[in-house]
Amino acid sequence: MPQLLRLATAGSVDDGKSTLIGRLLYDSKSLFTDHLAAIERGAAPDLALLTDGLRAEREQGITIDVAHRYFATPRRKFIIADTPGHVQYTRNMVTGASTSDLALVLIDARKGVLEQSRRHAFLASLLGIPHLVLCVNKMDLVDWSQERFDEIREEFRQFAMKLDVPDLTFVPISALHGDNIVHRSANMPWYEGTSLLHHLEEVHIASDRNLIDARLPVQYVIRSQGERDFRGYAGSVAGGVFKPGDEVTVLPSGFTTTVRAIWGPGGTELAEAFPPQAVTVQLADELDVARGDVLCRPGNRPHIASDVDAMVCWFSETGTLTPGSRYLVQHTTRSVKAQVSELDYRLDVNTLHRDENAAALTLNEIGRIRLRTHEPLLFDPYKRNRHTGSFILVDEASGHTVAAGMITGAHRPATNVVWHRTSVTREQRATEGATVWITGLSASGKSTIAAELERRLVAEGRPAYLLDGDNLRHGLNSDLGFSSADRAENVRRTGEVARLFADSGVIAIVSLISPYRADRDRVRAAHADAGLPFVEVFVDTPLELCESRDPKGLYARARRGEITGFTGIDDPYEAPSSPDVVLRPAESDPAAMVSEILAFLDR
Amino acid sequence: MDATYELTHLRALEAEAVHVFREVAATFERPVLLFSAGKDSVLMLHLAVRAFWPAPLPFPVLHIDTGHNFDEVISFRDRVAEELGVRLLVASVQDDIDAGRVVEETGPRASRNRLQTTTLLRAINENSFDAVFGGARRDEEKARAKERVFSFRDEFGRWDPRRQRPELWNIYNGRCRKGEHIRVFPLSNWTELDVWEYVLNENIELPPIYYAHRREVVQRDGMLLAHTRHLTLLDGEEPYEAQVRFRTVGDATCTGCVESTAASPAEVVAEVAATRVSERGATRADDRISESGMEDRKREGYF
Numbered sequence: 001m002p003q004l005l006r007l008a009t010a011g012s013v014d015d016g017k018s019t020l021i022g023r024l025l026y027d028s029k030s031l032f033t034d035h036l037a038a039i040e041r042g043a044a045p046d047l048a049l050l051t052d053g054l055r056a057e058r059e060q061g062i063t064i065d066v067a068h069r070y071f072a073t074p075r076r077k078f079i080i081a082d083t084p085g086h087v088q089y090t091r092n093m094v095t096g097a098s099t100s101d102l103a104l105v106l107i108d109a110r111k112g113v114l115e116q117s118r119r120h121a122f123l124a125s126l127l128g129i130p131h132l133v134l135c136v137n138k139m140d141l142v143d144w145s146q147e148r149f150d151e152i153r154e155e156f157r158q159f160a161m162k163l164d165v166p167d168l169t170f171v172p173i174s175a176l177h178g179d180n181i182v183h184r185s186a187n188m189p190w191y192e193g194t195s196l197l198h199h200l201e202e203v204h205i206a207s208d209r210n211l212i213d214a215r216l217p218v219q220y221v222i223r224s225q226g227e228r229d230f231r232g233y234a235g236s237v238a239g240g241v242f243k244p245g246d247e248v249t250v251l252p253s254g255f256t257t258t259v260r261a262i263w264g265p266g267g268t269e270l271a272e273a274f275p276p277q278a279v280t281v282q283l284a285d286e287l288d289v290a291r292g293d294v295l296c297r298p299g300n301r302p303h304i305a306s307d308v309d310a311m312v313c314w315f316s317e318t319g320t321l322t323p324g325s326r327y328l329v330q331h332t333t334r335s336v337k338a339q340v341s342e343l344d345y346r347l348d349v350n351t352l353h354r355d356e357n358a359a360a361l362t363l364n365e366i367g368r369i370r371l372r373t374h375e376p377l378l379f380d381p382y383k384r385n386r387h388t389g390s391f392i393l394v395d396e397a398s399g400h401t402v403a404a405g406m407i408t409g410a411h412r413p414a415t416n417v418v419w420h421r422t423s424v425t426r427e428q429r430a431t432e433g434a435t436v437w438i439t440g441l442s443a444s445g446k447s448t449i450a451a452e453l454e455r456r457l458v459a460e461g462r463p464a465y466l467l468d469g470d471n472l473r474h475g476l477n478s479d480l481g482f483s484s485a486d487r488a489e490n491v492r493r494t495g496e497v498a499r500l501f502a503d504s505g506v507i508a509i510v511s512l513i514s515p516y517r518a519d520r521d522r523v524r525a526a527h528a529d530a531g532l533p534f535v536e537v538f539v540d541t542p543l544e545l546c547e548s549r550d551p552k553g554l555y556a557r558a559r560r561g562e563i564t565g566f567t568g569i570d571d572p573y574e575a576p577s578s579p580d581v582v583l584r585p586a587e588s589d590p591a592a593m594v595s596e597i598l599a600f601l602d603r
Numbered sequence: 604m605d606a607t608y609e610l611t612h613l614r615a616l617e618a619e620a621v622h623v624f625r626e627v628a629a630t631f632e633r634p635v636l637l638f639s640a641g642k643d644s645v646l647m648l649h650l651a652v653r654a655f656w657p658a659p660l661p662f663p664v665l666h667i668d669t670g671h672n673f674d675e676v677i678s679f680r681d682r683v684a685e686e687l688g689v690r691l692l693v694a695s696v697q698d699d700i701d702a703g704r705v706v707e708e709t710g711p712r713a714s715r716n717r718l719q720t721t722t723l724l725r726a727i728n729e730n731s732f733d734a735v736f737g738g739a740r741r742d743e744e745k746a747r748a749k750e751r752v753f754s755f756r757d758e759f760g761r762w763d764p765r766r767q768r769p770e771l772w773n774i775y776n777g778r779c780r781k782g783e784h785i786r787v788f789p790l791s792n793w794t795e796l797d798v799w800e801y802v803l804n805e806n807i808e809l810p811p812i813y814y815a816h817r818r819e820v821v822q823r824d825g826m827l828l829a830h831t832r833h834l835t836l837l838d839g840e841e842p843y844e845a846q847v848r849f850r851t852v853g854d855a856t857c858t859g860c861v862e863s864t865a866a867s868p869a870e871v872v873a874e875v876a877a878t879r880v881s882e883r884g885a886t887r888a889d890d891r892i893s894e895s896g897m898e899d900r901k902r903e904g905y906f
């Protein structure tokens with residue numbers, strides 16, 4: 001069975017773009033004779049009339065809007081998003097490119113690489129189109145010259161090195177005469193590649209999708225009562241592969257459960273689900289899951305942030321994008337209010353120059369912004385996942401879509417903050433620092449072990465300092481609650497402080513539930529980056545034992561529902577997958593356990 | 604499915620349509636699905652039902668009835684609605700004629716095609732529908748090639764092709780105020796051949812007039828029109844019997860048929876794959892009004 005390939009074309013009539021599309025449709029026998037009759041009224045068929053479907057377009061002789069054309073060969077079905085090429089229609093090209101697997105950029109062999117060709121290539125790379133095909137057209141007008149083709153190819157390749165283009169192909173063609181469109185051209189025997197259509201049929205697109213990071217944004221909850229009660233979470237797989245039996249975490253709540261069954265449309269039971277399938281997932285546990293939540297794997301979660309950096313293309317003819325303006329963000333299946341907090345720079349789409357003094361973006365302009373959302377977004381960077389990294393901005397008053405955005409990441413302090421090196425090196429300090437990170441359930445015995453460890457180290461004359469999770473919540477982290485986002489931030493801050501202590505030559509002892517694996521792994525990575533030792537100690541006390549000890553009465557309150565989101569009761573604890581030290585207080589005493597930690601630290 | 608996790612183009616189109624149905628059901632108050640019992644609306648209804656399995660379809664279906672119907676299509680319409688367990692609403696062009704809201708064209712070439720717009724907009728207003736699913740496809744016609752999946756209509760039901768909202772990725776902007784609505788086209792990216800291949804693969808039943816049968820026809824303007832009680836013959840027109848099938852089904856007075864021997868979905872797939880005339884070009888008098896016939900009707904609120 002054929003597969004679908006979506007391609008975007010950009011260019012103006014001058015480039016021969018419409019002729020090329022007409023040629024592809026005609027030569028693949030996808031052009032209907034009545035459609036052709038409508039455009040053959042003049043002396044020669046004007047293939048541009050095929051794509052210019054609106055009265056205004058025909059009257060003005062220009063393509064204004066994205067037109068969709070369809071053609072098929074036995075191997076593939078093609079959807080062409082045909083977009084105008086002029087700079088004043090950048091938004092249309094961005095729109096057409098957003099879903100495309102491949103972009104065709106046309107160059108007139110006589111004119112060579114123009115500003116317009118560079119802009120098209122840049123937009124294709126900005127929108128994350130994995131395959132770029134550069135058609136050097138009108139080769140008949142340069143006497144089928146290999147030299148000219150090579151010259152253009154080299155020039156373009158130099159430019160493309162600055163872009164993120166994973167796959168770049170060059171084809172010399174004559175759209176008018178059909179050379180190298182469907183069949184290899186006899187006029188250019190020096191060309192060793194395949195015809196354009198053959199390339200479109202063969203180009204490998206299956207691995208362009210992200211099949212690693214499992215993501216299912218919940219779109220709709222399907223419930224039915226009847227012979228059997230059914231509750232399923234419907235959505236389109238945005239990344240990775242889900243299978244029945246998989247352990248999955250629901251974000252932002254953080255509950256972990258397993259996949260009971262996966263259903264395709266109409267109730268086809270599926271053994272696996274992958275992008276872009278639209279599926280319905282049944283979970284093993286009754287959880288509170290709603291539209292806007294994301295299902296993922298416990299050890300592979302999307303980023304959670306309400307302060308993100310993004311590239312945007314501004315679409316509005318009436319307004320401009322300025323810092324301080326407020327919009328509705330539509331991202332996966334979430335819709336949240338947001339404010340543009342900064343405009344970092346405006347990008348000149350022709351020269352790629354960044355103007356950091358720009359005060360606003362106007363129609364068709366592209367820039368980088370910082371966006372502050374009222375609720376956190378669950379996202380992956382656009383480069384990693386086009387579905388979970390993209391969003392649109394909607395003007396609430398008019399209802400218009402005013403911008404398209406691609407998230408580059410959670411906001412990090414601006415790049416103009418420079419790192420000041422001090423003259424003291426780590427080797428010059430009196431002692432070597434490290435971080436001992438003690439994680440485990442509430443009342444598992446972390447604090448006792450941490451306190452004993454601090455006492456022993458200090459007694460030995462080694463600088464050590466205990467960073468206790470509860471204590472830090474009185475000061476440094478007093479603004480944080482217990483949502484998964486706040487917990488992530490709590491761990492991040494504590495990790496940063498520990499890293500500073502360790503860098504200064506102190507042994508930082510962290511006693512913190514830190515329930516999520518990914519958060520702890522980030523702290524470990526930060527230490528690794530800084531070349532500092534990081535010892536992850538897992539205090540493995542069974543939940544029943546912690547609950548029976550319950551020194552602060554918290555488990556009892558959580559069981560009564562007075563506290564929600566309590567780790568171990570209604571929020572998950574993700575044990576380390578490969579801890580450096582595992583301690584079981586039920587089977588050992590504090591002194592022995594501390595010796596184990598010290599043995600690992602001094603090994 | 605093999606380990607490369609690839610979908611056929613039909614499964615990819617199905618997934619896209621199902622995504623659209625769910626998005627609408629999750630974000631609109633009062634959706635409705637336009638159902639004429641033509642092949643595209645039958646396909647659309649099947650996909651909608653599949654999107655919400657095992658729950659019932661969370662919105663009703665609406666037929667804009669010109670009164671000029673093929674009898675086989677109307678009985679099929681009622682049976683399918685019952686079998687799929689959906690709620691069928693009918694808004695009748697005759698009601699608008701009787702109430703004087705529209706004036707019926709006269710003469711042998713009179714058609715109720717354009718009058719449907721009034722009936723459609725009245726039904727949308729009376730029921731406060733805010734999302735209206737239509738089975739239009741972009742490959743049908745050049746104005747439709749420019750149409751969005753979520754297409755905004757103002758309080759008069761008008762389409763403004765110059766002010767369409769950009770539509771990116773699979774993110775759909777359905778914001779509208781009270782009185783405005785969104786037309787939603789889940790089959791936007793399907794071609795006639797895709798529809799038939801899906802009908803074949805999924806064993807979907809269509810009205811019998813889509814398959815070759817013998818009937819009385821007349822030649823008019825290069826088309827074959829069915830000789831029904833709704834058609835007034837012009838001077839010199841002689842009905843004759845032929846082996847035909849319909850490629851599209853609309854108002855009986857302006858929908859032509861084609862000579863065909865294709866009696867099963869498989870035979871129709873083979874025929875459609877080989878044909879070089881578009882389905883509307885072959886069979887729709889209503890599109891021949893002018894170069895901008897479709898664009899102009901769409902601006903007024905047509906399907």
